[in-house]
Amino acid sequence: MNKNLTIFLVCLCLLTIIVIFSMVKKKKILFKHALLWSLLDIVLLIAVFTTDILLDFANLVGIEVLSNMVFLFGFIIVLAILIGVTTIVAEQKNKINVLTQELGILNNRVRELENEQNNGNNKK
Amino acid sequence: MKVLMIIPAYNEEKSIVNTVKMLKKASLKNGTIDYVVVNDGSRDNTKKVCIENDINFIDLPNNLGIGGAVQTGYKYALYNDYDIAIQFDGDGQHDANYIPNLVEEIEKGNDIVIGSRFVKELSEFKSTFIRRVGIKWLSLLIKICTRKWIYDPTSGFRACNRKIIKEFATDYPIDYPEPDTIVTIIKKGYKVNEIPVKMNERTDGVSSLNTNIFKPIYYMIKVSFAIIISALSTKKVGAKDE
Known part of the structure; x- marks a missing residue:
């Protein structure tokens, strides 16, 4: 993956996590829901660095474009x-x-x- | 024999006083009849009218819908140790003269007794063709699900004994609950009976189903679903013990 894109996506993920945690601090969302969202965020963060594995998986289930x-x-x-x-x-x-x-x-x-x-x- | 009349009221400022007056005249040979009006967050002066006329009422701060209001009445019946609870509409449709008939049927050992417009053609209750078709359909659906004919599944004039009061106080559907609860009750193995009663045209107010064309269609779909789900998910009471 393109370097710029990687940096952009990582920043986006980090920003989301920061937003989620600031919301928890202000008690705008519950902690247990925040955990769910940040878990999703972390999965996305991992996905940014493991495109090769994802591509293999996509081929395996028959999806052509990642x-x-x-x-x-x-x-x-x-x-x-x-x-x-x-x-x-x-x-x-x-x-x-x-x-x-x-x-x-x-x-x-x-x-x-x-x-x-x-x-x-x-x-x- | 302590009998409680549960009167759900939503925007019934014009008819509620007469309904209560009619109930106060009603009497039983071997028991007392009390009543409670459940004001379901009315937006008109129902509450004020209740206070001014010294009517025993429960004031719900939110509008819960007919099911939530009626269930409040069942909870009240449970907490105050009533033997029989009878649902009675606040809009003047039901006739208090039939209360002894309902109570008698409960005393005969039925768990729930429905005051029915269609068992015999007692009443000159006129309803639209669509409405009759709808009620027939619900009857048929209940027959399929429970193997029992209920001729007037939407009737809101029903008496229940202690067992059913407890059931309803614990679990009761929120909106349009009548046909749905009948299925649940029959499936649980309780005894249901219908007796003919006369119903009047509503004196004031508008039926919740007459406001637009889509409401009855939505009602039929929703109630049909509710019946099927109740039929599939309800198990006979005490089945585990056997």
Whole structure:
């Protein structure tokens, strides 16, 4: 691979890692999700230096142009992460549901107790 | 026999007072009927109306959808130790005179009893052709999945005993839950029965399915899927013990 391209790609990967970690610091993303992203980043970084092996692998699975294989796998990984994110959304929706329901029931109980107390006070 | 009427209400400021009045008149020979309105994050004055009229209500800070609201009622029934919980619409469609009939069926040993528009042609309930076809389709799908005919799978007028209250309090689908839960309940091996009831035209408000053309289509696809998934994923209760 062209030297300039290698330097450019490495810089890009490093920049991404820096951005991810600064986001963790500011608590904009969770640590466990940051790990996932930085893992992906490290894989890409390794891929930059192992193009020969990747080429052999591409030939093995029958993909003629290396970039096609990279895009294919990139797409698959992004899809997998997206599916992961939708499961997180579902999980959070469930939690919000439970919280909303319990809060409503608790509110009802508080009103009930307040009424009982008021009635008691009135009787005194 | 402690009976709880669960009334889910979303933007029902006009009809909720009358519904509650009707329920307060209802009585049982051997039991008490309480009610709870679940205000599902209404954007109108449902909450204010409830406070002003001293209605027992649960106020959900978010709009959860019909399933989430009804489940709140089941949780309330579970926490307050009710024997029977009956779902009852807040829009005046259901008739409180049939409550004793539903309770009687539960006492006969059924786990869940559905107040049905179509068992006998009791009601003059008029629905559109499309709607009838839709309901027939859901009936057929449930028949295929469970080998049992349920003639009115979308009916929201249903009574359940303690076992089902506990089931529903733990797990209940969020939106359009009626047909879906019937399949789950039958598959789990509980006894389901349908009795004829009369339903009125809704007095106020708009059905959630009448807002545009795509909603009913989306509803049918979604509910059909939900039924199939429930049928495939539900195992008989106690099957492990045998």
